[in-house]
Amino acid sequence: MRLADITVPDTAAARAALELATEYHTPSLLNHVLRSWLWAEAFATVEGLHGIDRELLYVSAVLHDIGVVPAFDNHTLSYEDAGGHVAKALTAGAGWRPERRVRAHEVIVRHNWPQVDPAFDQEGHLLEVATALDISGVRPDILPREFLREVVAAHPRLDLAAEFTACVTDQAMRKPTTAAHRIVERGVAEKLRRNPLESLG
Template sequence: MIIAGKTIAGIKIPDSAMAKQATELLREHGSELLYNHTLRVYIFAALNGKHNSIKYNPELLYVSTMFHDLGLTAHYRSYDKRFEVDGANAARDFLRGHGVPPQSLQLVWDAIALHTSPGIAEYKESEVALLNYGAALDVIGRGYDQLSNNVREEIVNQFPRNGLKKNMITTFFDGFKHKPHTTYGSINADICACMIPGYERKDYCDLILHSPWSE
């Protein structure tokens, strides 16, 4: 299915060579669930920008979105970093190959690295805040009522949810079950607690009380 340049719910999918290449990487390394989720996230993010007259760079937002969950995949995931950092690093390397300037590299890196950080991302640059918004809308329904039934149906008909409620937790967990320690301090620790019997999260109070300092 060719999506570059297509307009869905009033949002045009970027069709530059860089955007097309990022889409192909997602197709190659992501699952159908992640592919559809990712395209919905972009449209939700862009719609929020449009409805609220937020200025943003569509191409940088698009590439950020294409890479935002690729850190969960076998090709991009590391053994010692948060999956968000893996995706951010991959996007930065990708954009460097396209001659993108350092400021834009940092913007995309932040957007991906912070997309699961509520309370922080929404106060950053437009692309960072919009990606966080789009991801939260698709996964937990934050802002669901701000879209009409017709708009939601148009987007989901184009990019089906593939049983996301049932399958997304497993998809996330498969991406970092080999490194649960990297979820400390993030919402992903909830997924480890859900999926690993008897899982005990690090407790910040315990870390303070058992630090090597004498007092």
């Protein structure tokens, strides 16, 4: 498994998603969403999942945290729900069918579920396990260590631990009924600090 084996979908939606994420995310958060996509692709390979909508997975991964940035922070909706609506708007502009636009919203919302059954939603499952690895350090031994090193070298973690902790804590305080509150209560700050990806060398 190598980074060069994973290619970005060559579509209008994929290009627009990356452009939006690059414009609005800090370097740390941009690297996080790109790593999350790469981890998702790698988990698909390791778990032997087939029939993945790779464009949907890429767009959802790249936009999954766009709801934490001030320009897209909804005052009542959870950040994953707000981000899902951004994805729906972007993919509408790219000509996606209504039902596929809904899928982008679903995948982004489900990345914050405690668990997503791949039999229920393969792309949602992959984004959930990918972000669990990148944020909480869950299942780091499932993917080859050299691949982990290659991805982190290409997309360094920078100040992700401090930045994401601050973002999600702010979300939890202002929106206590959302998944952000659960994430904070379950110790996301400490999980980020102890994430084994932080010490890859």
